[in-house]
Amino acid sequence: MANINLASEGGVVNSAPQSDSHEFDASQTRTQGQLVLRRFLRHRLAMVSLGVFVFLVLFAFVGPFIWTFDFEDVSSKSYQPMSGTHPLGTTQVGKDMLALLMRGTGYSLQIALIVAALATAIGVTFGALAGYLRGFVDTTLMRLVDLLLIIPQIAVAAIVVKGFSGSWYVVALVLAAFAWMQIARITRGETLSLAQREFIEAARACGASTSRIIFKHLVPNMIGSITVNATLAIASAVLTEAALSFLGLGVQPPDTSLGVIVLENYGQFLNRPWLFWGPFIVLVSLSLAVNFIGDGLRDAFDPRQTKVRA
Amino acid sequence: MIRYIIRRLLISIPILLIGSFACYVLVATAGNPLAEMRFRPGVTEADIKAAEISLGLDKPVIVRYWNWLTDFLSGDWGQSIALGQAKTAVFPAVTDALWTTGRLVIGAELLALTLGVSVGVLAAVRQYSIFDYLATSTAFLMFSMPIFCVAVIVKNYGIQFNNVLESMGLDRWLTTAGPRPGGFSGSFGEVIFKYTGTFLLPTVALMLISFAAYSRFERASMLEILHSDFVRTARAKGISQGRVIFKHAFRNALIPVATLFSLNFGAVLSGAIITETVFGWAGMGTLLVNSVRQFDPPMLMGWLAVTATLIVLFNLFADIVYGFLDPRIRLG
Secondary structure, three states: OHHHHHHHOOOOOOOOOOOOOOOOOHHHHOOHHHHHHHHHHOOHHHHHHHHHHHHHHHHHHOHHHHOOOOOOOOOOOOOOOOOOOOOOOEOOOOOEHHHHHHHHHHHHHHHHHHHHHHHHHHHHHHHHHHHHHOHHHHHHHHHHHHHHHHOOHHHHHHHHHHHOOOOHHHHHHHHHHOOHHHHHHHHHHHHHHHOOOHHHHHHHHOOOOHHHHHHHHHHHHOHHHHHHHHHHHHHHHHHHHHHHHHOOOOOOOOOOOHHHHHHHHHHHOOOOOHHHHHHHHHHHHHHHHHHHHHHHHHHHHOOOOOOOOO | OHHHHHHHHHHHHHHHHHHHHHHHHHHHHHOOOOHHHHHOOOOOHHHHHHHHHHHOOOOOHHHHHHHHHHHHHOOOOOEOOOOOOOOOEHHHHHHHHHHHHHHHHHHHHHHHHHHHHHHHHHHHHOOOOHHHHHHHHHHHHHHOOOHHHHHHHHHHHHHHHHHHHHHOOOOOOOOOOOOOOOOOOOOHHHHHHHHHHHHHHHHHHHHHHHHHHHHHHHHHHHHHHHOOHHHHHHHHOOOOHHHHHHHHHHHHHHHHHHHHHHHHHHHHHHOOHHHHHHHOOOOHHHHHHHHHHHOOHHHHHHHHHHHHHHHHHHHHHHHHHHHHHOOOOOOO
16 A cells, blocks of 8 residues: 555655565456455345345255155144244144245245246347347337236236146246346347447457357346346245235145245234244245345446445 | 327237237137036036037137127127126126226325325435435335235234224224225215225225335435436525425426336236235226136136226326426427
8 A cells, every 4th residue: 555655646766566566456356247246245235135045045945854844744733833843833734834934935936036037038138139130120029028018917827827737837937928028128228228339340340140249248248237137036026926826826736835825824813923924024034135135236236336345 | 299199009009909819819728618517417518519609619719809809899898707607797897896996096006106205205305314214124125025915914903903992892993804885874074984994904005015116216216316417506506405305306306206106007006906805805906816716708808908908008198297297308
């Protein structure tokens, strides 16, 4: 620090940069990715949320191997209160609530992650194609977006689940079919401005194919907003799936999910409140954690971000 | 402006047509409304065949769609064909449901907008104050909340409140199972009392959700404007704080929220589904859930068509409001 100060004050001694210095120069040695990672790691709320999220993932996918009860085991007595053997009590048919919650969280997570991954893949591809090719492709794809926006997602999901199948992956596919439009719009907007830049022109002059330009040149430049919106898509998928299942029009038995668990137990709100508050707390902490991670990522990717020093 | 509106309406016609066709194909392939007939005792193959012909199910989908469309446009929305139910006409069923939902949603949305905008402005003006932190974190929490859990919690505390009233020897006030049919009677004070009792809980549940979005949005747009150059100029000219905030900043910060409101309103009108289900209101949401459960294609198509049209209209409304509030935007 002292050397830099001297130099900046126009000191005679150190006017030339020191070549033999072992000092760490922050401005040159970090790549964009490292900067983003550093900013994210210093975002306290996002790190706490990441911890909660990791805990919930372990709870859902490792928990069932450790916990003594199976979620389909109905051998326990009906409606037992909270106790050592059943920390969250049992349901009407005698299932252990903790085991049920683990499995429900697992299904909810699986659905949300598939929805987010599919929605991001479709949205980015369509958005970038529309923004890069313009013209006919753009008009067609954006009309498709308009079309999907006027059809209520919850109605279509309900009809598909009722008519075809209520497996968890069917629910995930339907939700994904209605979740990609937001990402497509954002990607298209960014592509429209990026495609005018010189490096894209240079790539085209070198004879790069459309898919190469999109996936090697455009997408890496939009990775910030793509990541943030993918994260937010997880959060909204968790809530949409839960809402659908709560109406009885989402995931059907034998599969389960947090929404199904709330649906089956909310009638006990006044008499056995833990049966409601258990799944409620898991659901809210999952959704809050993902939203906070998204916020942290947004701050980390934003170059104007000054709150956290990088 | 008129030309713009006409052009937009013309563009939405093919979108609505394609949308309704897609929905029709989906509904037609998703299930056979007569499937249950097979399991009934005393029903022969000939009966099923006759029912199929009377419903036109023996024709190809495209012909059926065309028949449905021409009937629909000429005002004949068909009849519900759910088995074991009294045959009801689709048109009155959908309009009744829309009226029920409208009564509930309009009040709740307007209240949420007023409250959300006020809180958002206050939070932006007093940025980083305790009020701001409270408002921002509340909004964030509500934003991440599953709607049905909010509704369930509000409903059950309403029930407990009623129980407290009863234990004090009073009548139950809050309604948790839908509006009473036939309206309200009694003196003016009694009507007001019953009216608020009926509407309070679902309104609160709906409001809490919308409020979060409005206050977050208003705070963000207000902050952006408070930091812009023209606001600094206004301050430098010596204009009072109140005038700067209300005449300069607030009016501009309202533009994006007005757009969000009209977009949101279309969506909420068609689907306060969860609130209606939890509180037992026979509105659009309940109609959808029941038609899906009983698998009733005519009712589903009526519902989808009305909803899609409403969303198109409110999207158009949003753009018009936008052009109206912001003279820099020229529609056309």
